[in-house]
Amino acid sequence: MKNNYSVGQASSASNLTTKTTIFYFSGTGNSLWAARALARELGNTEIISMVDWDVNRHNIDSQLIGLVFPVHIWGVPKRVLEFLDQLPAMSPEYIFAVANNAGQVSNTLVQLHKVMKTKGLVLSSGWSVVMPSNYIPWGGPGSSEKQNELFAEARIKISNIVREISLRVKMPVEKGPLWQRIVFTWLYKLSFPHIPKMDEKFWVDQRCNQCGLCIQLCPSKNIIMQDEKLVWQNHCEQCLACIQWCPQEALQYGKKTPAYSRYHHPEVKVKDLLKIN
Numbered sequence: 001m002k003n004n005y006s007v008g009q010a011s012s013a014s015n016l017t018t019k020t021t022i023f024y025f026s027g028t029g030n031s032l033w034a035a036r037a038l039a040r041e042l043g044n045t046e047i048i049s050m051v052d053w054d055v056n057r058h059n060i061d062s063q064l065i066g067l068v069f070p071v072h073i074w075g076v077p078k079r080v081l082e083f084l085d086q087l088p089a090m091s092p093e094y095i096f097a098v099a100n101n102a103g104q105v106s107n108t109l110v111q112l113h114k115v116m117k118t119k120g121l122v123l124s125s126g127w128s129v130v131m132p133s134n135y136i137p138w139g140g141p142g143s144s145e146k147q148n149e150l151f152a153e154a155r156i157k158i159s160n161i162v163r164e165i166s167l168r169v170k171m172p173v174e175k176g177p178l179w180q181r182i183v184f185t186w187l188y189k190l191s192f193p194h195i196p197k198m199d200e201k202f203w204v205d206q207r208c209n210q211c212g213l214c215i216q217l218c219p220s221k222n223i224i225m226q227d228e229k230l231v232w233q234n235h236c237e238q239c240l241a242c243i244q245w246c247p248q249e250a251l252q253y254g255k256k257t258p259a260y261s262r263y264h265h266p267e268v269k270v271k272d273l274l275k276i277n
């Protein structure tokens, strides 16, 4: 039987202390939480926001590189693609990815693998971690019992991922069923050019007290205050940080969000994202 898995030379426990750099992107903290959980177990790991990272300021000297980010519309978010564009040529020992999603990783990690290949980068392994959904236009994150179940499963998965990283396991990336990859990849390609203007559906109800948190949180500086009104400027990334973190729950998207619960990872605080973004 063909074995698609391979275990690298670096398989001793001492390799757990090899310096790791994890680059992450996160709207509501799931990916930041996952990056922190990985870092805790890997040890000697620095965590850098893809939003904050500047090729001119940060050297990458780690042999272990991780990319941790959410799945957006069944594919790789624009921010992650732009981050990859900026990466200098490099050949670390091992690059891994963790795509956080709400149950439909679809073709995301295959897409990442292909994009990286065009840049001369080798994705050694890629895992899907399922977390509560932050895609509020389709509903809330589910009951707290369901969320806790997902967090418990995510913790176990992350420990397994760390074990495989420490063994430098190289394996095909995790992916969804074929039908999903065909249909949803087509939808991703169709939607992708329209993402910047999807912010046209945001609106603000009477609870907005103009605290400006949404402006500070937006990774693409897409929200401004004009004549005491919030204005989205059509370069949205759809991370949904603005609507999910609004302390007044005054931001809305389309018709249904007034009825839906807001979500952010319970162990991530807004200051964690502000500090790094």
Ligand SMILES: Cc1cc2nc3c(=O)[nH]c(=O)nc-3n(C[C@H](O)[C@H](O)[C@H](O)COP(=O)(O)O)c2cc1C
Pocket: 025, 026, 027, 028, 029, 030, 031, 032, 069, 070, 071, 072, 073, 074, 075, 100, 101, 102, 103, 104, 105, 131, 132, 133, 134, 135, 238, 239, 240
């Ligand atoms: C615009 C958008 C699109 C999304 N598309 C998908 C998707 O295609 N498949 C999926 O399983 N989850 C999808 N999600 C859910 C997120 O991937 C998931 O909740 C993730 O854990 C959020 O991570 P974050 O808190 O780090 O941003 C989407 C979320 C957003 C905001």
